[in-house]
Amino acid sequence: MKNKRRRRKDLRTNIIEVPVEEIQSFAEANFERELTDIELNRIKTCFWDNENARDLLCQSFIALIEDAMNEDKNDWKAIDNLI
Numbered sequence: 001m002k003n004k005r006r007r008r009k010d011l012r013t014n015i016i017e018v019p020v021e022e023i024q025s026f027a028e029a030n031f032e033r034e035l036t037d038i039e040l041n042r043i044k045t046c047f048w049d050n051e052n053a054r055d056l057l058c059q060s061f062i063a064l065i066e067d068a069m070n071e072d073k074n075d076w077k078a079i080d081n082l083i
Helices: 019-032 036-047 052-067
Strands: none
Touching: 019 036, 036 052
């Protein structure tokens, strides 16, 4: 039996988005200033080029996927009814 994945058009958009305001708030709290537009643009590149950041993202994906697949630990009925 083939594992058929049903994809819905509305689920093909980005799942994880980080608002610039969140990044700026974090930068100001931890580095005492907001980032310039040039620095914000650089984050798009360093996010994938920085091995440590990429590894943390992969670990986050693993944790999120495991959590999403775990129906014993989580009651997903209310969330599932939204789609």
